[in-house]
């Protein structure tokens with residue numbers, strides 16, 4: 054059978070390592086899985102309690118609102134005010150989505166069509182490429198691997214015809230963990246305004262940062278809402294991955310376009326989940342702090358342990374990932390080969406950098422989704438490869 058839109062999708066990049074991991078586990082190996090970025094930290098107990106309570110009320114069993122209930126949108130606007138000093142009109146500038154991933158996908162359906170061009174980060178979290186691609190747009194990649202982002206952006210923009218309609222960014226960045234400051238967004242907003250292009254900023258790691266670094270919101274730039282939107286999600290900071298609660302916030306016309314599209318597609322998230330999410334947003338700051346402390350401990354256990362074994366590189370200041378250049382003694386290996394080697398010899402699953410795009414070659418990504426003890430076990434396994442007797 055022929056499924057034209059889907060058949061053009063390449064196999065999901067990480068399948069090969071994942072299949073090997075499953076085979077190793079079936080063979081009885083204790084594999085430490087730092088591959089897939091699937092958060093392992095439990096959602097806050099008081100949020101689960103609220104879900105239980107709200108789910109017993111039959112009024113909450115009906116269709117909800119596809120935009121999200123007003124009090125949830127208000128809770129996001131309140132969080133943006135508290136955290137970023139950004140004012141959002143919850144009626145026009147906020148919409149609830151089924152996590153950031155769905156939000157991005159349908160937003161791009163509203164923004165582009167065949168014949169349009171989208172600029173995306175390289176390397177890239179896959180949906181940043183496939184959301185515009187599935188909507189029919191052409192993709193141009195903008196490297197985020199060095200300090201010359203704006204030079205790359207300018208070149209990608211002027212080399213593209215027709216002129217790009219949308220720029221997708223995401224900082225703190227998955228997989229490279231690149232972080233930016235507010236000045237970066239000031240330049241980006243000025244760039245977008247000058248060239249009349251939409252900005253879509255995936256802010257999935259808004260709430261995961263270390264060493265005093267506070268990720269800025271795109272919307273902190275005065276006038277950013279004239280050209281762009283941001284995706285915010287409860288997945289990482291609030292450790293609510295499975296709940297699928299995200300938001301698109303900012304430009305009212307873009308939010309309105311997505312709301313119109315979604316009104317055809319869905320009736321909104323199960324209302325008890327939305328009600329519990331209000332509590333998470335309003336009362337979850339301590340939980341977010343605990344989540345940060347947990348990822349910080351894991352980051353340090355991994356990076357310090359690898360550094361002691363001679364595999365040294367800068368520690369990330371944001372995200373729940375560690376992006377590591379392949380160590381010198383294995384630099385002859387490509388990232389997929391090195392990831393398979395780590396799995397076979399150290400029983401540690403990681404994501405090969407090439408899976409995120411060509412500029413990811415030469416790196417592997419560790420997701421900090423196992424506990425400190427398991428991460429130390431992973432370090433011991435890797436150290437034995439780096440320091441053979």
Ligand SMILES: Cc1ncc(COP(=O)(O)O)c(C=O)c1O
Nearest residue numbers: 152153154178227257286288299
């Ligand atoms: C950059 C980025 N955006 C979005 C997501 C997914 O977010 P959500 O669970 O809200 O769809 C992830 C998850 O790994 C991510 O890394």
